[in-house]
Amino acid sequence: MGIIGDAFKKLFGLLWEVIKWIGDLLYRLFKPVIDVIMNVIEVIFALIDAFLYFLYNIGLVVTKLFILIFQTAKLLWSLVVGFGKTLASLTYIPHSPGNGFSETIGKLFKIAEPMQLNSVAYILLFIIWLFTAVSAIKLVSSIRVGGD
Template sequence: MGIIGDAFGKLFGVIWDVIVWIGSLIKLLFQGLIDILIAFFQVIYQLIEGVLYLIYMIGVLAVKFFFVLFEALSVLWALVVGFGRSLGSIAYTPRSSGGHGYSSMIGDLFDHASIFQLDSFAVILSFGIWFGTGVAAIKLISSIRVGGD
């Protein structure tokens, strides 16, 4: 080839090496820029995901709170209804029934016991029994443990 061919070969080799080096430098710069952009958008995505998860968990907490509140109010309502029914059933009025023979005997007993005027005592005693039963039931329920102890 000769001297000129070798000179142009070496010159074009050097130019080609510079072009490859500039290409790899540009590739590294763009790769670094793309990595930074991907990391930035991943942080933004994870931040949005965390905020949405927080909103979701607040909703779950609100639903659980309303369930607990509803159950507590239903227990309170059952207590009020039970108390009302208990107070409503304090007065005993004997009636005849077609059932067993004790109904007429109990009716006669109440008719003859009315001369003692024990109605107010019966109301107080009935309320005491109702209240004691409620306290005993609450103690029994509160003594039950989850683990079976």
């Protein structure tokens, strides 16, 4: 290569060593600052992530609570409708004589009216209905999910 080639080789080798030394110096100077900035950014991202997860869980709880209240109201409404239908069906109106017993049952009701047994019958039918409703609720609540 010669003298000029060796001189340029040493010169550029020296320049390369100076550039590497400056790069290493800058790396050592700014590494703690960059590490602190990265740690702060990681903490901020973790806080944002936790806040969004918290909002997500609040949304889940609110929807489950709404579904629970809605289903409870639906069940209560069906009980009220059933109670109303039961009370509406408590009165007996004898129809046309379709069999031999209709006339006899009609006579029994005419005889029972002066004794005012209608009130007792209504109370007994209400007690039977209430007992049936409570038993149905107990039966439904005893069923576990999964068939256990």
